Each structure stands twice: as structure tokens, then as C-alpha cells.
Amino acid sequence: MTHTPLDGTGKDDRDLGTRVRDAQPFVPDRATAERREGPVRETTVSDRHLVRRLARELRPYWLRILGLLLLSMLATPLALLTPLPLKIVIDSVLSSHPPPSVLASILPTGSDAALLIAVTVFFVAIALLAQLLDLATAVLRTVVGERLLLDLRTRLFRHVQRLSVSYHDLRGTTDSTYRIQYDATATQQIAMDTIPSFITAVLTLGTMLYVTTQIDWQLSVVALAISPVLLLASWRYRRQLRTQSRQVKKLESGAMSVVQEALSAVRVVQAFGREEHEEQRFVRRFHEGMWARIRYTLATSRYSLVIGVTTAVGTAAVLYIGVRSVQTGRITLGSLVLVMTYVSQLYAPLKTMSRKAGSLQGYLASAERAFALLDEEPDVKERPGARPLPRARGEIVFDDVSFAYDGERPVLQDVSIRVKAGTRVGVVGATGAGKTTLVSLLNRFYDPTGGRILLDGVDLREYRLADLRNQFAIVLQEPLLFAASVAENIAYARPDASREQILAAARAAGAHDFIAGLPDGYDTRVGERGTRLSGGERQRISLARAFLKDAPVLILDEPTSSVDLNTEAAIMEAMYRLMEGRTTFMIAHRLSTLDGCDERIEVASGRVTRMSEGVHPHA
Numbered sequence: 001m002t003h004t005p006l007d008g009t010g011k012d013d014r015d016l017g018t019r020v021r022d023a024q025p026f027v028p029d030r031a032t033a034e035r036r037e038g039p040v041r042e043t044t045v046s047d048r049h050l051v052r053r054l055a056r057e058l059r060p061y062w063l064r065i066l067g068l069l070l071l072s073m074l075a076t077p078l079a080l081l082t083p084l085p086l087k088i089v090i091d092s093v094l095s096s097h098p099p100p101s102v103l104a105s106i107l108p109t110g111s112d113a114a115l116l117i118a119v120t121v122f123f124v125a126i127a128l129l130a131q132l133l134d135l136a137t138a139v140l141r142t143v144v145g146e147r148l149l150l151d152l153r154t155r156l157f158r159h160v161q162r163l164s165v166s167y168h169d170l171r172g173t174t175d176s177t178y179r180i181q182y183d184a185t186a187t188q189q190i191a192m193d194t195i196p197s198f199i200t201a202v203l204t205l206g207t208m209l210y211v212t213t214q215i216d217w218q219l220s221v222v223a224l225a226i227s228p229v230l231l232l233a234s235w236r237y238r239r240q241l242r243t244q245s246r247q248v249k250k251l252e253s254g255a256m257s258v259v260q261e262a263l264s265a266v267r268v269v270q271a272f273g274r275e276e277h278e279e280q281r282f283v284r285r286f287h288e289g290m291w292a293r294i295r296y297t298l299a300t301s302r303y304s305l306v307i308g309v310t311t312a313v314g315t316a317a318v319l320y321i322g323v324r325s326v327q328t329g330r331i332t333l334g335s336l337v338l339v340m341t342y343v344s345q346l347y348a349p350l351k352t353m354s355r356k357a358g359s360l361q362g363y364l365a366s367a368e369r370a371f372a373l374l375d376e377e378p379d380v381k382e383r384p385g386a387r388p389l390p391r392a393r394g395e396i397v398f399d400d401v402s403f404a405y406d407g408e409r410p411v412l413q414d415v416s417i418r419v420k421a422g423t424r425v426g427v428v429g430a431t432g433a434g435k436t437t438l439v440s441l442l443n444r445f446y447d448p449t450g451g452r453i454l455l456d457g458v459d460l461r462e463y464r465l466a467d468l469r470n471q472f473a474i475v476l477q478e479p480l481l482f483a484a485s486v487a488e489n490i491a492y493a494r495p496d497a498s499r500e501q502i503l504a505a506a507r508a509a510g511a512h513d514f515i516a517g518l519p520d521g522y523d524t525r526v527g528e529r530g531t532r533l534s535g536g537e538r539q540r541i542s543l544a545r546a547f548l549k550d551a552p553v554l555i556l557d558e559p560t561s562s563v564d565l566n567t568e569a570a571i572m573e574a575m576y577r578l579m580e581g582r583t584t585f586m587i588a589h590r591l592s593t594l595d596g597c598d599e600r601i602e603v604a605s606g607r608v609t610r611m612s613e614g615v616h617p618h619a
């Protein structure tokens with residue numbers, strides 16, 4: 001294995017420069033080939049698979065869901081009791097049938113007034129109980145549902161943060177946001193609303209059917225005759241509703257990304273006067289979403305219409321036959337009223353089940369999307385039993401490394417270089433040559449598609465990912481700050497840092513003076529992405545971050561490209577202080593910036609070559 005040594009000694013010039021190898025075809029690995037085939041799997045998993053997955057997700061909450069179910073089930077006996085006062089009033093107060101034996105035994109015989117009062121009190125008591133039950137169910141449903149949702153969102157967020165950079169490159173942030181914010185709620189809806197409603201509906205249906213059969217079995221048979229139609233409608237609309245709902249979600253998350261993009265680049269939009277254009281893009285995307293939603297609503301309305309008309313036909317049939325039965329004296333008028341109430345209550349669960357079957361399709365489409373995100377495998381993985389790495393010395397070797405973002409066009413090809421610990425390497429090359437890509441492989445934002453990279457003689461893939469990334473401090477061209485205080489932003493590299501350590505890092509980065517001049521000093525809030533500070537100020541804060549991190553390897557990606565010459569000189573001075581004793585890769589367009597480096601390499605056409613003294617990059 002011959003490597004280009006970059007050890008700052010200038011010796012062994014014989015081996016310097018990229019090894020020109022025999023031309024080798026570029027063979028993408030599996031992960032890259034999959035990446036090329038498109039973004040995250042938009043799978044349409046089978047219902048059985050999805051339901052099983054859902055059951056697995058809900059298992060930890062089963063006791064609480066069971067409690068909710070039991071509470072919901074109490075609604076059935078209350079629903080049965082509700083029409084009873086009316087029947088007693090019609091049959092025993094307004095007509096001369098004897099009251100039920102329970103009432104007859106406690107009330108004075110023949111007193112209609114006492115019976116009426118008793119029935120009224122009974123009526124209020126049932127209503128009160130029903131309300132209390134509703135209240136308790138709503139409270140339990142909300143508490144358990146919110147807990148479940150928070151847990152799922154937390155898992156999604158944790159997972160999405162650990163997904164590879166290539167995933168985020170491909171998907172953008174809005175789709176993930178949509179899945180966490182909106183799609184995740186589907187699981188809550190299914191667990192807290194659809195499942196309990198279904199089970200309660202089945203129970204109510206069974207009980208109502210039994211009671212109605214006891215009063216008049218012929219009427220219950222007539223009432224039930226519509227069930228096959230309802231089942232058929234649910235089956236027929238199931239696929240359509242799911243497909244349409246899936247499409248709505250996709251379009252909505254796409255439309256949201258327009259808003260997100262336009263607002264995060266609001267300065268550019270305003271500077272170029274492109275508000276109108278962005279608005280049109282927004283309207284176009286939402287327009288597509290609007291029609292998809294309209295189509296979905298029309299489908300659910302058609303479905304509701306079928307359900308509504310079918311149950312109305314059933315009710316009318318029971319009414320017709322019921323009135324005939326009262327006329328022939330087979331049942332009393334009170335019993336008909338009771339049966340009619342039960343029939344409407346019988347249809348309520350049937351309607352609930354049918355409607356829930358419709359909305360369930362929307363929830364399942366969302367759950368599918370949330371689970372797909374959760375199941376997304378990161379391209380960059382940690383091996384089982386990976387090595388810990390407390391602190392590296394900082395020797396880095398690129399051994400025949402190739403890389404392509406899309407699996408087709410290689411950005412880097414057969415790169416072999418050796419960097420001794422503590423060497424300062426300047427990286428130059430034309431725009432788009434692959435400089436950033438080269439350093440992005442170091443902390444495993446991406447893995448090479450060919451070859452390997454060694455840190456202290458060990459393949460990067462052997463190390464624990466968190467430990468490996470801890471070895472690098474990065475200062476980017478566009479420093480990214482969070483909407484927090486200056487001190488919090490510096491301490492982002494080491495949350496346990498003391499105030500003194502933060503101040504020392506800021507001093508080392510030459511940032512202390514300007515921070516002290518801010519309205520609230522180190523407690524000044526910097527605004528979203530640090531917009532309240534100038535580019536140079538942001539850069540110094542990110543430099544202070546790097547000082548505080550005190551990592552053995554430094555990656556500086558054109559850190560001074562957006563500041564004036566004076567600021568650049570000040571930042572460079574701090575930068576060279578930071579580089580002392582650390583292996584450093586510093587990317588720069590201006591060669592003068594790299595004067596203090598031990599070695600310079602040039603990236604061109606995917607190859608890496610050592611620059612001879614006086615040779616300038618084609619920038």
C-alpha cells in the first residue's frame with residue numbers, strides 16, 4: 001500500500017501526488033445504487049402487515065387502552081336505558097298498561113303523578129350518568145393519546161436526526177417535518193378513537209340486536225337486513241379512500257416545502273423581487289393539494305351518502321312493519337317507540353363502524369408514512385461492537401478512496417493520501433471539484449463507495465460513530481448558529497462547559513471584545529440561524545465553538561470566504577492558534593490563506609494531487 005505522505009516534513013517527494021492507477025470501472029456499492037433509485041421507500045404495505053405493525057407500536061399502552069375501552073363500554077347499558085322512560089310514559093302514564101314491576105313495587109298503586117315524577121327523575125339520572133361517563137372517557141382518551149403521540153414523535157425525531165446526511169439531501173426537511181407533525185397523529189387517532197369506537201359499536205350493536213329481538217324478532221331481522229350493503233360499501237371504498245388519502249399527504253407535504261423554502265430564503269426572495277413567483281409556486285402546489293382533498297372529500301361524501309340512504313331505508317322498513325304490528329295489536333305503541341329508538345341506536349354503531357372504516361383509511365395512510373420514516377435505515381451505520389475512541393492522535397489515511405453521491409458520477413476517484421498527526425493540510429481546487437466532499441467523508445457524513453479511510457490506523461467504520469465525530473471540530477463557510485444566546489451557541493460543542501471555559505474559548509477566537517459589546521453580552525440572543533449578527537461575528541462564534549471542543553482533528557471549510565480582509569486576518573490569526581497540535585484540513589480559495597499550512601493538496605477531476613511550491617490551483 002503506497003500512500004501519499006503529507007506529514008509536513010517535505011520528505012519522500014517520490015511518493016507525493018495521486019497515484020495514477022490503471023483505469024478502473026467505477027462500481028457503486030449497494031447503498032449508493034439504492035440511493036440512485038430514488039428517495040425514501042413510498043411503500044404501500046399490506047393491511048395485515050400494517051395492522052400487525054400498529055399492534056406492535058401500541059403494545060406498551062395496552063393497559064391504558066383497555067381501561068379506555070372498559071370505560072367506553074359502560075355507554076352501552078346507558079344507551080339501552082335512555083328510551084325506557086319514554087316507553088313507560090306512553091304505555092303506563094298515557095295508556096293503561098301496568099308499569100314495570102320494579103316501579104310498581106316502590107310506587108303507590110294507581111298514582112300516575114308519582115309514576116311521572118319517578119320517570120322524570122330516572123330520565124335526569126341517566127342523562128347525568130351519560131355526561132359523567134363522557135367526561136371521564138374524554139379525559140382518559142386525551143391524556144393517554146397525548147402521551148402516545150409524544151412518545152412516537154420523540155422516536156421519530158430521534159430517528160430522523162440520526163439518519164444519514166444523504167437522506168436529508170434527498171428528502172429535504174419538510175417531508176420529515178410533515179411526518180412527525182401530522183402523520184404521527186394517526187396512531188393516536190386509531191388507538192384512542194377508531195379502535196374503541198369500533199369495539200363499543202360492535203358491543204352496542206350486539207346488545208341492541210338482542211333487546212330488539214326480545215321485543216319483536218321480525219323487526220330486528222328487517223332492521224339487520226341492510227348490513228350486507230354497509231359491509232359491501234366499506235369494502236368497495238376502502239382502497240379508493242386509502243389511495244386518495246395517501247396522495248393528499250404527499251401533495252400537502254410537497255406544498256409545505258415551498259413555504260419552508262421561501263421563508264428560509266426570505267432575504268434572497270425579497271432581494272430579487274421574486275415574491276410573486278414564490279406565491280405562484282405556492283398556489284400551484286396547494287392547488288394540486290386542494291383538488292386532491294376535494295376528490296378525497298367527494299369520495300367520503302359518496303360513501304356517507306350510501307351509508308345514510310341504506311340506514312334510512314332500513315328505518316323506514318322497520319317503521320312500516322312496526323306500525324302494522326301496532327295496528328294488529330301484536331305490540332304496544334310504547335314498544336314500537338322503544339324499538340324505533342333502538343333501531344336508530346342500532347344503526348348508530350353501524351354508521352360509526354362504516355364511517356370509521358372510511359376515516360381509518362386516511363389514518364392508515366398516515367401511519368404507513370410515519371412507520372416508513374421510522375423504518376428508514378441510515379446509510380451510515382455503526383457496526384455492532386464498534387470500538388470506543390476516547391481521543392485520537394490524528395493520523396489520517398485515505399486508502400484508494402472513491403465516492404459518488406448518485407452512484408454514477410464519481411466525485412472522488414482512487415484518492416490515496418497520508419496525513420501524519422498534527423499536520424496542517426491546505427486543500428485547494430476549483431469550485432465543485434470535491435473539496436467539501438473529501439472532508440465530509442472524514443466524520444462519516446457519507447461513507448466512501450470504494451476504498452477506506454483510516455484514523456490512527458483503523459478504518460473509520462470500526463469506531464463508534466459518536467466517538468468518531470467527537471474527534472472533529474468543524475468550522476464551515478456559512479457558520480450555523482441556533483436561536484439561542486451567544487454563550488449557549490459556543491457551548492453547543494460542550495454543553496457541560498463552565499462560564500470560564502466559554503469565555504476562554506471566545507477570547508482565543510478573538511470574539512470576546514465584540515461579544516462584550518453586545519446589549520446582553522454573552523446572554524444576547526442571536527436570532528434564528530444567528531441572523532442578528534454579522535457574517536464575521538458568526539464565524540468567530542463558530543471558531544470559539546471549535547476552540548471549546550478541543551478536538552484532535554480540525555476541518556475548516558473556507559472559513560474566511562465571506563469576510564473582509566481585516567476580519568480575515570484576525571480570524572486567520574485565531575485559526576492558526578487553534579490549529580496548533582491538531583491535524584487540520586483547511587479548504588480555501590485564496591492561496592494566501594494557506595500560507596501557514598505544512599502541505600497543500602489540490603482536488604481536480606476527482607483526483608487529489610500534492611501541489612508543488614508555486615503551483616496555483618485553477619480556481
Ligand SMILES: Nc1ncnc2c1ncn2[C@@H]1O[C@H](COP(=O)(O)OP(=O)(O)OP(=O)(O)O)[C@@H](O)[C@H]1O
Pocket residue numbers: 169405406411429430431432433434435436437438
Ligand atoms: N449532496 C450532494 N448530492 C449530490 N451531489 C453533490 C452533493 N454535494 C455536492 N455534490 C456534487 O459533488 C461535486 C463536488 O462538490 P463539493 O461541494 O465537494 O465541491 P467543492 O470543491 O467543495 O466546491 P466549492 O469550492 O464550490 O465549495 C459537485 O459537482 C457537486 O455538484
